[in-house]
Amino acid sequence: MDWLQIFVLSIVQGLTEFLPISSSAHLILVPVFTNWDDQGLVFDVALHIGSLSAVVLYFRHELVGMTTSWCRSVAGRGTDDEARLAWWVILATIPVGLAGLAFEDTVQGVMRSPLVIAGGLIGFGLLLAYADWRHRGTRNEYRLSWRDALWIGFAQALALIPGTSRSGITMTAGLLLGLSREGAARFSFLLSIPVIVLAGGLEILHLADATVPVDWGALIMGALLSGVSAYLCIHFFLVFIKRIGMQPFVVYRLVLGVALLWLFGGA
Template sequence: MDWLQIVLLAVIQGLTEFLPISSSAHLILVPVFTDWPDQGLAFDVALHLGSLAAVVLYFRHELSGMITSWCRSVAGRGTDDEARLAWWVILATLPVGLAGLAFKDTIEVAMRSPLVLAGGLIGFGLLLGYADWRHRGSRNEYHLSWQDALWIGLAQALALIPGTSRSGITMTAALLLGLNREASARFSFLLSIPVIVLAGGLETLGLIEASTPVDWTALVAGTLLSGISAYLCIHFFLVFIKRIGMQPFVIYRLLLGIALLWLFG
């Protein structure tokens, strides 16, 4: 891998993992528009590790409180808002984990075409735009019920369809359920932690089975660049949506989807 490929893929992963514009769509399109060889499983694992480190570092105080309260809850010492939020993250992760195990191979083989990406970008982009425009909720993530968490988790399972965007669909569901913009984004980012762990774990298993040579320079650089870009993305996105909302991302999704239809339709 050359440095341009390393930097571009790492920054794309770091930014699109948390923006509601579909990381899978952008990573699939890179080889479509370039003649670069496949980056390999080891580099994919490194990129996920960088994104995971960024979100854990950014929400380290919230995670510390959630884990402490969750452990108290498991020990039968009462359940507070932080413990419930931890339980809701676990509950909302179950649908995508089960769907991933059941349909991952089928989706990766049959649904990775540019036209499927275009449909996901446009269709779910319009849904995000409607949710952001129509539903101006006032609840935060600590006001979620278990039913809310389950609905968001079921929506998250749709992110297995390329072009959907995991962050986009979970924010859409949260907005429709009455959460405000910042809370929708924060809960989506918290949900990314177990999802990235699961995805990275599956890729790591494939890497162990493959036993391919490892380019440590590319892995370290990819991890650092992905982590830095992801951390900055989370910070500025939370600031950005307070003022402007989701509509710029909706417009970007629509334009990208239309471009794909024009190029490959």
């Protein structure tokens, strides 16, 4: 894998992991349009470690508070807003974890088609457009109920379909449930932490019995580039959506989806 491929894949992963435009779709499409060989599971794990490091660093203060309060609640010393938020993140992660185990082979096989990606980009993009257009919510992530968290968790399971976008579908669900744009985005970003850990852990299990050469320079560079771009993406996205909303991302999804239908629809 040359340095151009490392740079492109790392930046694509870092930017699209947290934008509502589907990182999995973009990582599938990059080799399609460039004729590059598949980057392999080892490099995918490195990219996800970079993205995970970025979101943990960005929300480090919230995570410390949530973890401390959650431990107190487990010990029977009361439950505050931070402890509840930690519980809701755990609850919302369960559906996607179960769905991922049940449908892993299907997701990794026939569903990686450009036409499936196009359908996900367009269909769930229109749903995001509706949720953002009608949103009147003012609640932040600390005002979620357990029912809200569970609904968002079920929505997150749909992100196994390439083109859906994990961040996009969870933000859509949050908006429909009455969260503010920023609240929906922040809860989506917090949800990404256990999801990335689970997905990365599954990939590592797949690698356990495989003998593959390790290019440590490529892995370190990929993780660093992915982490830096992901951190900047989170910061500027939260600033951006408060003023402009989700519609620019909807337009991008629709344009990309239509382009994929045009390019691959006759195949």
